[in-house]
Amino acid sequence: MRILLALDKFKGSLTAKQAAEAVTRGLKRGGVQADIEVCPIADGGEGFTESVLTALGGQWQEAPAHDAQGRPVMARYGLIHHDDHLEAIMEMSAASGLALVSDLSLDPATASTAGTGEMMLHAMQQGAQRILIGIGGSATNDGGTGMASVLGCQFLGDNEQPVGRLPADLDKVRRIAKERMLNCEVVVACDVCNPLLGEHGCTRVYGPQKGVKDVAFFEGRMQRLADMVTRDLGCDHRNNPGAGAAGGLGFGLMSFCGAQLKCGFDLVADVTGLLERVKRADLVITGEGKLDAQTLHGKGPMGVAEMARDAGKPVIGIGGIIDASDELRSRFQALWQVKPEAMGIPEAVSRAAELLEETVVQHSGEILHLAGKA
The missing domain is CATH 3.90.1510.10 (Glycerate kinase, domain 2)
Structure with missing residues (x-):
């Protein structure tokens, strides 16, 4: 099984690379045996x-x-x-x-x-x-x-x-x-x-x-x-x-x-060969600090989701905070919020890596199912 991690930064808390490292730890703790490929994404700003x-x-x-x-x-x-x-x-x-x-x-x-x-x-x-x-x-x-x-x-x-x-x-x-x-x-x-x-x-x-x-x-x-x-x-x-x-x-x-x-x-996707990486994967995981209505308008995770859909690959979206419309939910096989509802944003930002890792652990069964390896 091959899993592609194509995450953007979690602004104010994690770089794209740090987010991928946290997800990788979560996959291993959750018992997901996979070849993990990391391809951070960005839209031209920080990261x-x-x-x-x-x-x-x-x-x-x-x-x-x-x-x-x-x-x-x-x-x-x-x-x-x-x-x-x-x-x-x-x-x-x-x-x-x-x-x-x-x-x-x-x-x-x-x-x-x-x-x-x-x-x-x-x-x-x-x-x-x-x-x-x-x-x-x-x-x-x-x-x-x-x-x-x-x-x-x-x-x-x-x-x-x-x-x-x-x-x-x-x-x-x-x-x-x-x-x-x-x-x-x-x-x-x-x-x-x-x-x-x-x-x-x-x-x-x-x-x-x-x-x-x-x-x-x-x-x-x-x-x-x-x-x-x-x-x-x-x-x-x-x-x-x-x-x-x-x-x-x-x-x-x-x-x-x-x-x-x-x-x-598009430029990052082109120079990193992202489409070919998506095609090689059994499952794609993407995300950033917030997934909401703006995500639909050219943000990195939406670009990854569209690539995955066109390649026939399941895609999971992870966000520090998620404000998801039906349209946004329809673009992903699963959407997971990292911040617990009862937790304040400052605490969630300071514990972002820990919370992201734990979110992946909690959903390890769903990951295996979506990748067709349950």
Whole structure:
């Protein structure tokens, strides 16, 4: 019997890899004899790098960089050696993430993606010819200007003088010049489809959680940036799905780096060969911190469930908390909640690994039945 563990992170408590380890312990304690294959999943946010490195192998690297407010950080990313090229796997949140500046007052006027550019530059200096970057969890609303300035794009003001403080002085930029830019392919894992501007754009939808109060100011700043990019660089990606991801970093990566944007789950599934792993399995177990109505709209566990259904494989969904509609329940052969109903969330978060392991032990008979080995 072969069981595939394709779990996402349990946000705030377990990484995808740690969740898989807890499930593995539960299977062994429950007497389930199986070949267990682990393939963590992610949608482009936190855990993206670990998911790919766990599935494919590779090595962690550390790049000296700066967080969104300019403080030094060591940003971790991964390198994978292929037969014909070196590939870097990274998350923008490792350098420019909201969690890194949670101890500071939010200042979206100055929050910069420069650290993301520093991490990308470091990867290229190691010889990477391809960069896969997940862009969830950002602290920024700078349209990728900080990143672009590190990689050699020039933002020029009066008298053709470089404007140094981006995005703080973005209003002083009069012209953009792409002088020296990166010489490798960039592919972006994105979990949202927002455009850059407008009602569904990055400023109105995601700006408030990053401290944006004057929406008109930030929307105008982004509008002016898009107009300059169109005029000076000859491209206009403002309406592309995903342009508004990570405070417009999606737009910046397309405009300044010629990047391709892809659905985060689809990208992870592709590079890890997830479909072939599903086909080899007798049973698939997936899950994340919460399974609810949002799970139906492109979340990782739903992608796994659809793959399993198409391959004719039974699939189990495990969630820290489950708020399941009939439609959600219909996509899984079983849904199990990890948090006991009477337990508070803080306690459940602190005991997540233990509770997840115990949930699997309690359902070991059902696992054997669903795998056809009862």
